[in-house]
Amino acid sequence: MVAILYLISALLFIFALRGLSHPESSRMGNIFGVVGMIIAVFTTLMFKSVLSYYEIGAAILIGGAIGSFIALRIEMTALPQLVAAFHSLVGLAAVFVAAAAFYDPVAFSIGKVGSIKTASLVEMSIGTFIGAITFSGSVLAFGKLQGTISGKPIVFKFQHIINALIFFLIVFLIVLFVINQSPTIFWTIVIVSILLGFLVVIPIGGADMPVVVSMLNSYSGWAACGIGFTLSNNLLIITGALVGASGAILSYIMSKGMNRSIINVVLGGFGGEQDTSASKDNSDKIVKQGNAEDAAYIMKNADSVIIVPGYGMAVAQAQHALREMGDILKKEGIDVRYAIHPVAGRMPGHMNVLLAEANVPYEEVLELDEINHDFPMTEVSFVIGANDVTNPAAKTDESSPIFGMPILDVEKSQSVLFVKRSMATGYSGVDNELFYRDNTTMLFGDAKKMCEDIVKSLSA
Amino acid sequence: MEAHSSEVFVIGLTVFFLACIIGYYVVWSVTPALHSPLMGVTNAISSVIIVGAILAAGPQGFDTSKIFGLIGVVLASINIFGGFLVTYRMLSMFKKKTKRTKEKE
Numbered sequence: 082m083v084a085i086l087y088l089i090s091a092l093l094f095i096f097a098l099r100g101l102s103h104p105e106s107s108r109m110g111n112i113f114g115v116v117g118m119i120i121a122v123f124t125t126l127m128f129k130s131v132l133s134y135y136e137i138g139a140a141i142l143i144g145g146a147i148g149s150f151i152a153l154r155i156e157m158t159a160l161p162q163l164v165a166a167f168h169s170l171v172g173l174a175a176v177f178v179a180a181a182a183f184y185d186p187v188a189f190s191i192g193k194v195g196s197i198k199t200a201s202l203v204e205m206s207i208g209t210f211i212g213a214i215t216f217s218g219s220v221l222a223f224g225k226l227q228g229t230i231s232g233k234p235i236v237f238k239f240q241h242i243i244n245a246l247i248f249f250l251i252v253f254l255i256v257l258f259v260i261n262q263s264p265t266i267f268w269t270i271v272i273v274s275i276l277l278g279f280l281v282v283i284p285i286g287g288a289d290m291p292v293v294v295s296m297l298n299s300y301s302g303w304a305a306c307g308i309g310f311t312l313s314n315n316l317l318i319i320t321g322a323l324v325g326a327s328g329a330i331l332s333y334i335m336s337k338g339m340n341r342s343i344i345n346v347v348l349g350g351f352g353g354e355q356d357t358s359a360s361k362d363n364s365d366k367i368v369k370q371g372n373a374e375d376a377a378y379i380m381k382n383a384d385s386v387i388i389v390p391g392y393g394m395a396v397a398q399a400q401h402a403l404r405e406m407g408d409i410l411k412k413e414g415i416d417v418r419y420a421i422h423p424v425a426g427r428m429p430g431h432m433n434v435l436l437a438e439a440n441v442p443y444e445e446v447l448e449l450d451e452i453n454h455d456f457p458m459t460e461v462s463f464v465i466g467a468n469d470v471t472n473p474a475a476k477t478d479e480s481s482p483i484f485g486m487p488i489l490d491v492e493k494s495q496s497v498l499f500v501k502r503s504m505a506t507g508y509s510g511v512d513n514e515l516f517y518r519d520n521t522t523m524l525f526g527d528a529k530k531m532c533e534d535i536v537k538s539l540s541a
Numbered sequence: 542m543e544a545h546s547s548e549v550f551v552i553g554l555t556v557f558f559l560a561c562i563i564g565y566y567v568v569w570s571v572t573p574a575l576h577s578p579l580m581g582v583t584n585a586i587s588s589v590i591i592v593g594a595i596l597a598a599g600p601q602g603f604d605t606s607k608i609f610g611l612i613g614v615v616l617a618s619i620n621i622f623g624g625f626l627v628t629y630r631m632l633s634m635f636k637k638k639t640k641r642t643k644e645k646e
Contacts, residue, residue, distance in 0.1 A: 094586045095563060101571040101579050104635035111628050114582055118589065118621055125592045131599030133607070140598065140611045144618025151619075152626035160577060160627070167584045167623055170616045174590050177613040181597030185606030188596055200550055298580055305587045306557065312593050313549050319560040324587040326564030331576060423573070430576030437634035448573050 086124040087316035093117030094320055098327065104443055121316060130188060157438045158395045161294055161428040165223040168294075171301040172215030176271060178308050179209040183267055189312050199259055201311055206255040208307025209267070210274045215300040217278030222293050225282075226427060232287030240284060247277045285346065288469075292335045292346045294428045299328025331429045338423030338449075340475075340485035368504070371522040373534030376463075376498050379522070381539060383460035385416040387452065389489055390432055391425050393466025393502070394528050400439035402532035403465065407441065409539045419446045420453075420489050422470035453490055462491035465500040466528050472513045483511055497521045500531050578631045585624025591617035 093113045100110015122141075125131065155163050182205055186192045191201040224230035251273055258266040285293050302324025309317025336343050371379075380386055388407060394400060407417045419436060426432040436446055456462065464471055467489075474481040475488045491497050492515055499521060515521055524531055571579050594617055597610025 090589075091560075094589075095567060097582055097586065098564075098567045098571065098579070101575045101582065103572060104575065104632070105637070107575055107578060107632045107635065108629075111578075111582065111625060111632055114586055114628075115625050118586065118625070121589050121592055122595070125595045128596065128599065131595060132601050133599060136607075136611055137595055137598050137614055140614035141618045144615040144620075145622040147615075148619035148621065148623030149626055152623040152630070155627065157631075160631075163623075163627065164580050164584060167620050170620050171584065171587050171590065174588065174594060174613045174616040174620070177609045177616065178590055178593035178597060181606040181609035181613065182593070184609065185597065185600070185604065188600055188606065189593075200547075294580070298583060301587045302583065305590045308590055308593050310550070310553050310557075312596070313553060314592060315553070315556050317589060317592060318553055318557050320586050320589045322557050322560035323564040323567070324583040326561050327568045327579060327583045330565070330568045331580070334573075334576075421574075428577060428580065430574060430579070433574040434577045434631050434634065437631070440634075442637070443574055443635050446574060 083124055083128075084315070086120055087314070090117040090121040090124070091316050091319040093120070094323060098323060157434055158398070159227075160431060160434065161290065161426075162223050162226040164428060165219045165226055165294055165297065168297045168301045169216045169219030169223065172212045172217075172219060172304055175212030175301075175304040175308050176209055176216065179205045179212065179311065180267070180271075182308075182311055183264070191311065195262055197262060202259045202262065203255070204307055204310040206258050206267070206270055208304055208311055209270055210251055210255070211300055211307055212304040213271050213274030214278035214281065215297055215304050217275040218282045218293075218300070219278075219297045221279055221282040222290065222297060225287060226290055226294075232290070234286035235283045240280070244277065244280050247273060247280065251277065288339070289341075289346045290427050291424050291429060291431075292332050292339075292341075292343070295328050295331035295335055296343075296346075297328070299325050299332060302326070302328055335424060335429055338487065340483075340487065366517040368516055369519070369522050371498070371524055373524070373531060374538045375522060376524055376531075377535045377538035379496060379498065380410055380415070380461050380463065380535075381413060383415060383495075385459045386410055386418075386461045386463055387456065387459050387491075387494065388417065388419045389462060389464040389467050389471060389491060390419065390421070390436065391465070391467025391470065392427060392432075393468075394500075395426065395432070395435050395466065397466065397528035399465065399528035399532050400435050400441075402529050402536065404436070404439040404441050406532050406536050406539065407445075409536060413539075417445065418452065418455075420449065421446060422449055422467070422489055423487075425467060425470060449487060449489060456490040456493040459494040460496065462494040462497045463500070464491055464497060465532070468501070468513055469511065471515060472511060474511060474514060481511055491515070492518065495520065498524055500524045500526070500528050502527065575632075575635070578628045578635075581624050581628030581631060585621050585628065588617040588620035588624065591621065 094117045097110045097114030100106045182189045186197045192198045225232045254270045302321045306321030410417050421432050471491045473492050475483045475486040594610050594613030
């Protein structure tokens with residue numbers, strides 16, 4: 082009976098993911114997920130060995146209240162941090178469950194204290210290891226995203242060798258743990274794994290955060306899998322595998338969006354200021370500058386506009402003003418669409434959520450593959466808060482650190498409007514030659530204020 | 542139930558690989574626009590680890606294992622409620638905008 086209920090729960094989780102294939106079916110998918118979780122929890126509460134309903138109920142209420150409070154209050158711009166924080170909790174929970182299984186193996190029917198089955202010990206320590214890495218890695222990613230820790234990659238000598246040595250140390254500790262089942266070694270594994278988690282994320286720069294967040298997503302799944310094997314629980318194994326696969330695919334998509342291999346991202350170091358190769362002196366080149374009225378005039382007289390938003394737009398909270406601008410243009414009969422680069426924003430799909438929050442209909446928001454061939458037929462590209470993802474150097478300049486990255490071909494449209502705070506480079510630290518082209522007009526200023534001013538000029 | 546004979550492990554492994562394959566196809570079918578909600582949902586469901594935490598917290602009395610279990614339940618619950626709710630919030634923004642609702646700000 083238990084196995085059947087767990088199976089139903091696992092199937093509901095699969096449907097939950099399946100629902101996300103389209104916005105219209107996605108809400109039902111989320112409900113499937115909730116129902117699946119309720120079934121899983123109540124099935125477990127029905128176990129004969131589970132007696133302390135009050136304590137467990139209280140724990141669920143406390144956790145639920147905290148989780149709900151955070152989830153309802155969080156700003157959508159802070160979504161990546163939130164997700165990173167949540168991942169760290171999954172990792173930590175995995176460590177606690179593994180520890181509980183170690184201290185009370187009877188409750189999980191995996192043996193007795195001091196004589197736990199070897200296979201269980203191996204699985205337990207692997208679950209602990211991945212859980213602890215997920216925990217500390219996510220905490221650090223959270224800090225970097227939140228800005229409490231510098232987003233710059235921290236690189237030092239022999240970094241990878243040290244990481245490799247620590248990894249082998251953990252393998253050695255696990256072997257030792259399986260042999261003597263000592264609590265001291267168990268906690269040593271936890272601590273060393275936590276250390277390794279920090280060291281793995283520390284060299285990864287701010288630009289690579291979308292990959293890191295997805296990667297940690299994947300880890301949290303594998304951690305659940307490890308615990309699932311320890312408890313011989315198929316529900317945990319299935320769910321863990323689903324989450325692990327999901328995170329892995331997202332990491333793959335994100336690194337492809339930056340034309341970097343996952344290995345390359347993991348080894349880190351990208352996004353600093355060490356790029357001397359590309360820092361050609363552009364100080365003598367002329368930049369055409371414009372103001373809100375110019376932009377309004379240019380767009381009003383166009384018949385097609387593609388808006389390219391980047392993370393800078395989100396930081397300036399400009400999405401509502403931007404949508405208002407888009408609405409006015411649409412009322413004038415102008416074809417307005419939005420182009421989203423895979424790595425726009427700081428986690429997969431982040432920009433889509435931000436635009437949806439500002440009430441931009443999702444039909445107008447297109448992915449790179451869907452819209453890139455339309456740029457040559459477009460009169461105006463309105464780039465706001467994005468930079469690297471439009472840089473033609475990615476296609477032409479082999480020495481550029483972003484060479485090979487797929488970009489949005491805004492340079493092929495008749496004219497380009499660039500909303501930027503200053504001439505500063507993007508995350509990659511690379512200068513954008515697009516700024517100096519004849520058909521480019523730079524609109525310097527705060528993204529939100531600029532959109533509001535354009536709206537004023539348009540309505541005037 | 543004789544858990545952890547090699548047979549049990551092989552069954553677990555079978556389930557694991559089949560689930561990975563299902564995961565692979567299901568996730569590729571997710572539209573890129575919904576990748577953020579995907580992370581929200583996976584985050585919530587990976588907290589199914591609460592099952593293990595409940596088992597640990599189940600027995601009466603108070604020992605180390607039970608305390609760990611209860612902490613696990615709290616942590617997993619934060620994620621479950623937080624993950625599903627934040628996903629719900631995201632998805633409700635992706636409704637078809639036939640008539641534009643007046644939103645704040």
